[in-house]
Amino acid sequence: MRASRMNIVTLRETPADAEIVSHQLLIRSGFIYKSGSGLYIYGPMMQRVLNKVRAIVTQEITTAGGMEITMPIMQEQGLWESSGRWEEYQATRTMLTVTDRGGQTFGLAPTAEEVVTDYAGHLINSHKQLPVCYFQQHTKFRDEIRPRFGLMRVKEFVMMDAYSFHASDESLSETYEEMRQAYHRIFERCGLQALEVEADSGSIGGSGSHEFMIAADSGEDTILFNRDSAYAANVERAVGVISAAAAWTWSSDLVEVETPDQGGIADVVTFLGEKGYAGIAADRMLKTVLFTAESTEGTHTVAACVRGDRDVNDVKLSNAIGRQLPEGVTVLGLESMNEATVRQVTGAEPGFAGPLASLAVDICIADETLEEIGPLVTGGNKTDMHIAGFDLQRDGRDGIIFEDILTYQAGDACPRGGGELSERRGIEAGHIFKLGTKYSAAMGATFTNESNKQQPLTMGCYGIGSSRVLAAAVEQYHDDNGMQWPMNIAPYHCVVVAARKDDEGKQVAEDIYKELLASGVEVILDERKLGPGVKFKDWDLMGIPLRLVIGRGWDNGTVECKARVDGTPQDLSRDEAIAWVQAACK
């Protein structure tokens, strides 16, 4: 391609609303253009990168046994009602909808379990047809409340989604493993370092799932991991072992302590310390956090208890609440309880809640690490009053459920033994789920098994945010001058910069360009009438991996060869330069 025909428009200044580096560089380089909030045009260069990622994904998923199909973006409401997810996705406002002239409402694909389950259910009648796996790479929609971070969080994006169907859990596990391997190959071929972590399965549901995280400080997810034991999990799901609470000698009698205006944990600890309660620390406090949970059945008041120095894990809590509700009832959302309701359920000002008989909530869940700990200090459900010497087993209200609802953190011990957990940020680029029969059972997608019985299809589903992978690649590979695309997904392999004014110099650049082109190299000839500095800045910004310059070196018959990544320029002869490029982009 000739640069003079590429309409290259690069920005010197960073747009005001671009916070993270991938957003800044993609905008400045002209790779993307904001069409609206959370809506982006992929320019010609970006499209080429996307095409390459898509090609790699298609190849690897096909190798893993997937068959590519295309499903509609518009999905009938009835399909979603048959799985029971319509209400959930409307209530959580995850799904965008459109209505036609007849008044029929459609969802804009946030994912396609319902559509594909309906499809497979009609095509698959016998266990002899199994297993089977379909996939597509198509536009997906999310009703993002707040799009941000450029391509990271948008309303419309490209995602590969694959769905496998099985006669047994064993078969599902085999395919799940094949897909897991395929994911690793995909990220490797894209030149990305991805970390596989245990994950929460969220609103998709199912029995097990892993996420593929691309490590980046700007990532929105937190990963806890330990290299020695190879444990890695999303903090939403991660478990660990917390250090024991510091010793605290107490007569174990229940004592009410006046704590005027001491609502927070830290306040109470300081206050009690001054009052002579020696050795009391935050880990001897029992923190009671109050929530209001919305479910398909109604509103529930919830108390969640954790050790005073730790935090409640919302995701785990939400799952735990779901297990307390009747079959088929789904938790839609979890909110901090408003102050008026707090006063109602505790009979006190906010800050003095405790899991006593006087706590009038529908559900009370205590973290499992509190089962064996005591005595503690907790709120007394009276304004300005705490209770010391509290033992949850002995003094707690009836019906307390013990579950893991703790947010683990760096420094906690690894659950697989050995050392401490470390923490890093990651971008969720892929997610695989063992769905089981959640959708097939609800939608009546069954097959005849070997015993001549109808059985719901066992399913797995697998997603890769293709467009998010692009942003993650920029996050992972860039420097002060711009992007650094890995060769396999770079929009072009090489740019030939014509930096001489004389006719011979121009002709040499032209000839080298044509020769590279003919040998299958994806190459750009920059013959624009611009100073060389401008050209260098442009291509560094756009991150083309290889650069040849026909400039002052040509006086001695040499061409400057430089790799975008940590390359020191080297002067080679014309033919050597061509060979250098051909070798580098193999």
Place this chain on the structure above:
RNA sequence: CGGACCAUAGCUCAGUCUGGUAGAGCGCUACGCUGGGGGUGUAGAGGCCGCAAGUUCGAAUCUUGUUGGUCCGACCA
């Protein structure tokens, strides 16, 4: 959905407090000079100051409303 902020040239922003001729840098156009890291000279084009009402002799500037956007939180395969 709570809280904060912004809207002036294609982009980044001054000007608003204290009402009185519409500004800068970058980008763009033309013509030179120049060529190894966004070079330079001259001459230009480009704005209903988001929109609507109000106050005023007079509004980018003050008031109210409205619409879009941004940030923090909540939410989120």
